[in-house]
Amino acid sequence: MRIDIVTLFPEICRAPLNESIIKRAQEKRIIDLRIHNLRDWTTDKHHVVDDAPFGGGQGMVMKPEPVFAAVENLRGQTSKVVLMSPAGRRFDQQMAHALSQESHLIVVCGHYEGVDHRVIEHLVDLEISIGDYVLTNGAIAAVVLVDAITRLLPGALGHEQSAADDSFSMGLLEAPQYTRPAEFRGWKVPDLLLSGNHAEIAKWRKEQALRRTGENRPDLLQ
Secondary structure, three states, X not given: OEEEEEEOOHHHHHOHHHOHHHHHHHHOOOOEEEEEEHHHHOOOOOOOOEEOOOOOOOOOEEOHHHHHHHHHHHOOOOEEEEEXXXXXXXXXXXXXXXXXXXXXXXXXXXXXXXXXXXXXXHOOOEEEEXXXXXXXXXXXXXXXXXXXXXXXXXXXXXXXXXXXXXXXXXXXXXXXXXXXXXXXOOEEOOHHHHOXXXXXXXXXXXXXXXXXXXXXXXXXXX
């Protein structure tokens, strides 16, 4: 899978996406990740990418010209163009699975007060928000998107079942996990997990997943 990130802040993306699972996925050629500076597609000597909004208002708006130039330069026949924006559809595990099936993603990172709406109307396939809050820029959100997608690609994780067992994969939060020591500061691991009875352990984990979801994310059960 190829992912191109277009941002005004390439270094925000490079550091976290060159560690751990994402780094190994790149080394194993599971993912071809390329990070670009949007200013490389400007044509003026000052590399201007923003301007004041028509109609007045606070802040600046990203100009359409460099965004169109970047995407049209990178786009192929199978490319899907994504814009990271707080006004987009909320990102979840189901969307991550769907995007992991794509062969090429171009991720455009919003900034300032947003992008000229002609980018959204005529260039972007999907607007995505990672949550109901506003970040300084879309590069941070793009890192979250790429991480969530990459770990779903075959071979990216050490154990293929790991992604399937994650929270949200089955519509529920993940059940509690324990490891050695079996007793820590007087707190013991549930005896059932030490029993070796895999059928009962599976039943317990499902019950605990439901309980945890009900406590922390009751909206998922509605």
